[in-house]
Amino acid sequence: MAATLVAALAVTTAAACGDSGTGSGDETKVGPATLRFSWWGNAERAELMQKAIDLFQQKNPEIKVTPSFQEFEAYWQKMATETAGGNAPDVLQMDFAYIREYSDRKALYDLKKQDGKNLDLGDLLPGLKGAGEIDGKLYGVPVGGNTWGYIYNPALFTQAGIAEPKEGWTWDDYRKAMATITEKTGVHGGGNYVGSYYNLELQLRQEGGLLYTEDGKLGFDKARLAKFFGEGKQLVDAKSALPVEKGVQIKPAHALESDLIAGDLGWDNFMARYDKGAKAELKLGPVPNDHADKQGQYLKPSMLLSVSQKSEHPAAAAKLVSFMVNDPEVGKIFGANRGLPPTNAQRAAAQLEGPLAAVAAYEEGLKDKFGKTPPAPPKGAGTLEQAFIRIAEELQYGRISVDEAVNQFFTEAEETLGS
Amino acid sequence: MSKATMTADRDAAVRTTGSTGPRKRARLPGDGMAGYLFLSPWLIGILLLTLGPMVTSLYLSFTDYDLFNSPTWIGLENYEKMFSDPRWLRSVQVTAVYVVLAVPIKLAAALAVAMLLNSKRRGQGFYRAAFYGPSLIGGSVSVAIVWKMMFSDDSVVDKLLLGVGIDTGGWAGNPDYSVMMLVLLAVWQLGAPMVIFLAGLKQVPRELYEAAEVDGAGRWRRFRSITLPMISSVVFFNLLLETINSFQVFTSAYVVGGPNGQPAGSTLFYTIYLFDRGFGDYRMGYASAMAWMLLLGVGLVTVFLFRTARGWVFYSGDSGDKR
Numbered sequence: 001m002a003a004t005l006v007a008a009l010a011v012t013t014a015a016a017c018g019d020s021g022t023g024s025g026d027e028t029k030v031g032p033a034t035l036r037f038s039w040w041g042n043a044e045r046a047e048l049m050q051k052a053i054d055l056f057q058q059k060n061p062e063i064k065v066t067p068s069f070q071e072f073e074a075y076w077q078k079m080a081t082e083t084a085g086g087n088a089p090d091v092l093q094m095d096f097a098y099i100r101e102y103s104d105r106k107a108l109y110d111l112k113k114q115d116g117k118n119l120d121l122g123d124l125l126p127g128l129k130g131a132g133e134i135d136g137k138l139y140g141v142p143v144g145g146n147t148w149g150y151i152y153n154p155a156l157f158t159q160a161g162i163a164e165p166k167e168g169w170t171w172d173d174y175r176k177a178m179a180t181i182t183e184k185t186g187v188h189g190g191g192n193y194v195g196s197y198y199n200l201e202l203q204l205r206q207e208g209g210l211l212y213t214e215d216g217k218l219g220f221d222k223a224r225l226a227k228f229f230g231e232g233k234q235l236v237d238a239k240s241a242l243p244v245e246k247g248v249q250i251k252p253a254h255a256l257e258s259d260l261i262a263g264d265l266g267w268d269n270f271m272a273r274y275d276k277g278a279k280a281e282l283k284l285g286p287v288p289n290d291h292a293d294k295q296g297q298y299l300k301p302s303m304l305l306s307v308s309q310k311s312e313h314p315a316a317a318a319k320l321v322s323f324m325v326n327d328p329e330v331g332k333i334f335g336a337n338r339g340l341p342p343t344n345a346q347r348a349a350a351q352l353e354g355p356l357a358a359v360a361a362y363e364e365g366l367k368d369k370f371g372k373t374p375p376a377p378p379k380g381a382g383t384l385e386q387a388f389i390r391i392a393e394e395l396q397y398g399r400i401s402v403d404e405a406v407n408q409f410f411t412e413a414e415e416t417l418g419s
Numbered sequence: 420m421s422k423a424t425m426t427a428d429r430d431a432a433v434r435t436t437g438s439t440g441p442r443k444r445a446r447l448p449g450d451g452m453a454g455y456l457f458l459s460p461w462l463i464g465i466l467l468l469t470l471g472p473m474v475t476s477l478y479l480s481f482t483d484y485d486l487f488n489s490p491t492w493i494g495l496e497n498y499e500k501m502f503s504d505p506r507w508l509r510s511v512q513v514t515a516v517y518v519v520l521a522v523p524i525k526l527a528a529a530l531a532v533a534m535l536l537n538s539k540r541r542g543q544g545f546y547r548a549a550f551y552g553p554s555l556i557g558g559s560v561s562v563a564i565v566w567k568m569m570f571s572d573d574s575v576v577d578k579l580l581l582g583v584g585i586d587t588g589g590w591a592g593n594p595d596y597s598v599m600m601l602v603l604l605a606v607w608q609l610g611a612p613m614v615i616f617l618a619g620l621k622q623v624p625r626e627l628y629e630a631a632e633v634d635g636a637g638r639w640r641r642f643r644s645i646t647l648p649m650i651s652s653v654v655f656f657n658l659l660l661e662t663i664n665s666f667q668v669f670t671s672a673y674v675v676g677g678p679n680g681q682p683a684g685s686t687l688f689y690t691i692y693l694f695d696r697g698f699g700d701y702r703m704g705y706a707s708a709m710a711w712m713l714l715l716g717v718g719l720v721t722v723f724l725f726r727t728a729r730g731w732v733f734y735s736g737d738s739g740d741k742r
Contacts, residue, residue, distance in 0.1 A: 073678070077698040084486035101701070105487035245592025248682045249571045383700045390679045397594055397683040408505070416700075 028117040032062040033313035035320060038082075039067070039093035040075035045337055052330045056323050063316045076382075083107045083308075090311040091320055094140045094304040097382040099132060100216075102306070103139040104379050109307040111138040114318035120326055123343040127299030127370045132306075134376050140304030141321050144269075144339025147297045147363060147370070148202055150287050151256060151271050152263025153280040160184040165263075165285040171203070174288040175231070179240040181262045191255055191264045192241040194232025195392045197385050199265055203228065205371060206289050206296035216378030218413055222406050229395055229402045236396050244396035256282065268359050269302065269339050275355040282355070284362045295369040302339030336360075380416035387412040480708035485701045497708035507709070509684055510692040513598065517688065518665045521602045526657055529609040533616035534646075547617075554610030563604070563674035567591045570600045594685035597676065601686065604671050612657040619653030620646070648733055655732045659724055666717050669694070689713055 039049065046069055053065045068089070070078055076098065082088050088107065102108050111119055115138065121129075125145060132140035150165060157164050160181040165174075178189025193199040200220070201211040210219040235241040242261050254270070255261040257277030268284060275282050289296060305324055307317040324330055331346025336356045340363060341347045352360045388409060395405040455462065480497055482490035501507045532550050536543060556562055569575050572589025580587055590596035627645050636644065647654070669690040672680075678695040680687025693713070697706030 080486050080698060080701055102487075105485070107487060245589065245682060246572070247592075249567075249589060249592040251677075251681075380700075386679060386699065390684060393679075393681070394683045399594065399683050411505075 027113055028315050030060075030063070030118060030315045030319055031313075033316035034064040034066065035091055035311075035313060035317055036089035037065050037067045037091045037320065038075070038079065038089040039069050040072045041069050041093075042071070045069070048333050048337055051333050052324065052327075055327070055329055055333075056320060059323075060316075060319065063313075063319065065320065086310060088308040088310055090308055090313060090317045092306050092308065093143075094132075094306040095382070096131075096301050096304065097377055097385060099140050099304065099306070100134060100376045101379045101382065103134050103137070103376075107309055108139040109309050109311060109314050109317070111141065111307060111318060111321070112136075114315065118315050118318040119322045123326060123345050125299065125342060125344065125347070127367075127373060128301055128342050131301040131373050132304050132376070140301075140306040141325055142301030142304050142342045143325055144302040144334075144336075145299045145342055145363075146267045146269040146302045146339040146359075147299055147366060148198055148265060148287060149268035149271070149297075149362060150263060150265055150285045151268070151274060151282055152285055153256075153259075153278070154283050155280055156181055156185050156187055156262040160262075164283070165288075167286045168292060169286065169288050170290050171231075171288045172290075175235065175240070178235070178262070179238060182240045185262070187259075188242040188255075188261045189240045189263070190242070190261050191247060192232050192235050192244065192392075192396055193265055194228055194235075195244075195247075195389060195396065196265070197388045198267075200225070200228050200388075201374075202265070202287060202296045205298070206291045206294050208291075208294060210374055212374065212377050212381070214375055216417060218410075218417070222410060225409060226402055226406045229392070229405050232392065233395060233402055236398070244393060248393070253277065267300075267302070267339075268362055269336050269356075271359050272336060272355045284358050295366070295371060297366060297369065298371045298373045299363070300373065301342075378417055384413055384416045387416070476707040476710060479704050480711050482704045483702075484704040484707070486703050487701070490704065493704070497705045498712070500705070501708065501712065506684075506687065506692055510680075510687050510689045513680070513685065513687050514666060514668075514689040517598055517602060517668060518662060520599070521605045521665050521668075522658065522661045524602060525606045525609055525661060526612060526654070528606050529612040529657070530616050530654075532609060533613045533620055536613075537617060537620045550613055551610035554608040560670065560674050563671040566600065566604050566671070567675050570596075591675070592682055594683040597682055597685045601668065601671055601675060605665070605668070612661060615653055615657055616650065619650035623649040651732045652734050655724075655728050659721065662720060662724065663717055666713065666720075 037053070039045075041049070046067075049067060049069070053067055057063065057065060069075070075093075076095075079088070079092065083102070083105075094102070094108075099108075115121060119141070121141065124142070128142045128145050131142050132138055152165065154164050157177070160177075161184065162177055162180055165177070169177075174190075181187065181189040197211070204211055204220055204224075213219050232241075236244070242255050246260065247255055250258055250260070254264075254266075254274060254277075256264055256266075256274040259278050259280055263285075265287060271282060271284055287297060305321045307314055307321065311317050325342050326345060328345045328349035331341040331343070331349040332351065334341065335350050336352060336359060340352075340356075340360060341350050347360070391400075391405050391409050391412075394400045395402065400408065479490055481492060481494055483493050483496075484490035536547050536550065540546070553562075568591075570590040571577070571592065574589070577587065577589050587593065587596060590600045623646060627649070628641055631641050631645060667690055668688055672686050672688045672691055673694070676682070676686030676691065678691060678699050680691055689709070690713075693706050693709045696702050696709065
C-alpha cells in the first residue's frame with residue numbers, strides 16, 4: 001500500500017544527522033584499528049580487492065579491513081543513507097561526479113592532514129596530481145585514470161574504402177566516415193555522439209572552454225548546446241548512427257561489444273571490455289578535432305578513494321589509501337581493472353597485455369598533450385549528467401525538438417545547480 | 420484497517436483473556452496490561468516501523484532534507500513545485516495510463532481464466548498451478564529481464580508479430596509500446612486475482628444456472644445476469660487491490676527502464692521518479708512529498724471506487740441469503 005512506501009522511504013530518512021566529531025589526540029598516529037571499506041564493482045573486482053586487502057593486512061597486522069561492495073547505482077544509494085545515518089564507512093570509493101556532493105556536505109576527511117605522514121602522493125602521474133583537491137583540501141586520491149578516445153573496428157573502415165582515423169581528423173570527417181561506412185557496409189557508422197555528456201565536454205575543451213566553470217556554473221550557453229544537439233539530430237535523420245532504440249534495447253551491453261557499429265567515442269579503458277565481447281578486432285585511435293592547437297583530452301580519475309569525516313581512524317585509513325595507490329603489488333593485482341594505475345610504480349608493475357597494452361600505449365602517446373584535469377564537477381553534476389542522457393535520448397527518438405531539448409536541459413541545470 | 424475489525428480484535432482479546440484466567444469473565448485492571456503485553460511486538464512494530472517513519476516523512480515533506488544536512492522547514496514548497504515539474508507530470512501521466520490499461524485487462528484475463536478453471540477437467544490442478552505460478556515470482560528481477568529480452572527486436576514476440584504481418588521493430592526500445600509491454604507483464608501475473616475469482620465463482624449456486632438454462636438463457640446472458648452480479652463483491656475487492664498495486668508498480672519498471680524511465684521517459688512511473696528523486700538526486704524532502712501525494716491520490720481513487728461500488732456491488736446480505 002501507499003502507506004508502506006511512505007514508511008519505507010521514511011525509515012531511511014529518519015536517522016538524523018548530527019555534527020561530525022573528529023578523533024581526539026594525534027590524528028596521524030596509527031594504532032590498532034578496524035576499517036570499513038566500501039566500493040562499487042562486481043565479483044571479479046571483489047576477488048582482486050580481497051587479494052589487495054590481504055596483502056595490506058599482512059604488512060599492517062594491527063589494522064583489520066572489512067570490505068563491502070555493491071553495483072554502482074546501489075552503491076550510491078547505500079552510501080547516501082549510510083552517510084546520512086552517521087554510519088559511513090571509513091574508506092570509500094568515490095566517483096569524480098560525486099566528490100563535491102560529499103565534500104560540500106562535510107562528509108569527507110581532508111587527507112592533506114595525512115599527506116607526507118601516512119599518505120604518500122609523490123609518485124602520482126602528473127595528469128592526476130591535484131585531482132580530488134577542492135578549495136585547497138584533499139578529499140580523494142585517484143586509484144586509476146583514463147581518457148576519452150575513439151575505439152573502432154578497422155576492418156569496416158577498409159571495407160568502406162576509407163582511411164583509418166589519423167591525428168587531426170575533424171568532426172566533419174568523423175560524421176562523413178560514419179555516413180560512408182553505414183552506406184557501404186550496412187553496419188552503422190557509430191553511436192550518436194550527442195548522447196554523451198563527455199563528447200560535449202571534449203568539443204568545449206577543444207574550443208578552449210569547459211563543461212563547468214571554476215565556480216560551478218555551466219561552461220556553455222544555449223546556442224552552443226543547440227549546435228551540439230542539432231548535429232545529433234542530423235545524424236538521426238541521415239540514419240548514419242545506430243538507431244537509439246537499438247542502443248536502448250541492448251543495454252547494459254555496448255554497441256561495440258555486439259559488433260553493431262564501426263566505432264564510438266568513449267573512455268579508453270573500456271576498450272578491454274568491448275574487445276572481450278566483440279568478434280571484430282578493435283583499435284584505439286585519435287579523437288576528432290577541429291582545433292589543431294588544443295587536444296581537449298585530459299586524464300580523468302576513474303575512481304578515487306576518500307576517507308569519511310567521521311572515521312575514528314583517519315591515520316589508518318590514510319595508510320590504506322596510500323597502500324592502494326602506491327604498492328606495486330597492488331598495481332600488479334588490479335592491472336587496469338580500475339582504469340590504468342595512478343602511480344608510476346604501479347604502472348610499471350602492472351603487466352598489461354592485449355587491449356590493455358594498447359590503452360597504456362595510447363595514454364603514453366598522449367602524455368604531453370593532455371590538458372589540465374578540470375576541477376571536480378559541482379554538486380548535482382551526477383544528476384545533471386543523467387538528465388543530459390535522458391534529454392538527448394528523447395531528441396533522438398524525435399519526441400522533442402532541438403530547441404525543446406536545449407530548454408529542458410537548461411531548466412534542469414538551473415534547478416540542479418542553483419540549489 | 421476499518422474500525423469494525425479493530426473493535427472485533429478488541430472483543431476477541433477481551434474474550435481470550437477472560438476465558439483463560441481462573442476468574443471467569445471478571446475484568447481486572449491487570450488484564451488490559453497483559454493484553455498490551457501480548458500485543459507489544461505488533462505495537463512496537465507499528466510505532467517504530469510504520470507510524471514513526473510516516474510522521475517523520477510527513478515532516479520531511481515540508482523540508483528541503485537532502486540526507487546529509489539537517490532539514491530546513493520550507494512549508495509547502497515541495498508540493499507547489501510538483502505541479503510545475505515536467506518530470507513529475509510525466510510520471511503521473513505514465514502511471515495513470517498504466518493503471519487504466521493494466522487493471523481492467525488483468526482483471527478480465529483473471530476472470531476468464533478463473534471461469535475456465537472452474538469447470539471440472541482433467542489436469543485441473545496442473546492448470547491452476549501453471550496460471551498461478553507467474554504471480555509467485557511476481558516482483559522478481561529476472562522475470563523483468565527475460566520479459567525485456569522477449570520484446571526486443573528479432574526476439575520471440577517480434578518474430579511472432581512479423582509472422583502475422585505486424586512490424587513493430589521490437590517493443591523494448593519503442594517508447595510507444597514500452598508501457599504496453601509492462602501491462603502485459605502484469606497481466607501474465609494474474610494468479611492472485613484469479614484465485615480470488617475462483618473462490619467467488621465457487622459460491623455461485625448452481626441452481627441459478629440451471630433455472631436460467633431452463634428459461635433459455637444463453638452463455639453470455641448467464642454470465643451477465645448471474646455470474647457477474649453474484650461475484651460483484653469479489654470483483655470489487657480485486658479491482659480495489661489491483662488498482663492500489665498498479666499505482667505502485669516498481670520492480671519490473673525499474674529493471675526495464677532504469678531510473679530515467681527508458682526509453683525516452685516512457686516508463687517513468689511515479690514510484691521510479693520518487694525513488695530517483697530520493698536516492699539519485701538526494702532530495703528526500705521532495706521524495707517524501709511525492710510519497711504523500713501518491714497516498715492522497717490513491718486514497719481519492721479508492722474513495723471514488725467505493726462511491727461507484729454502491730451502484731453495482733451486491734453483497735450476499737442484500738438478497739437476504741445468509742446461509
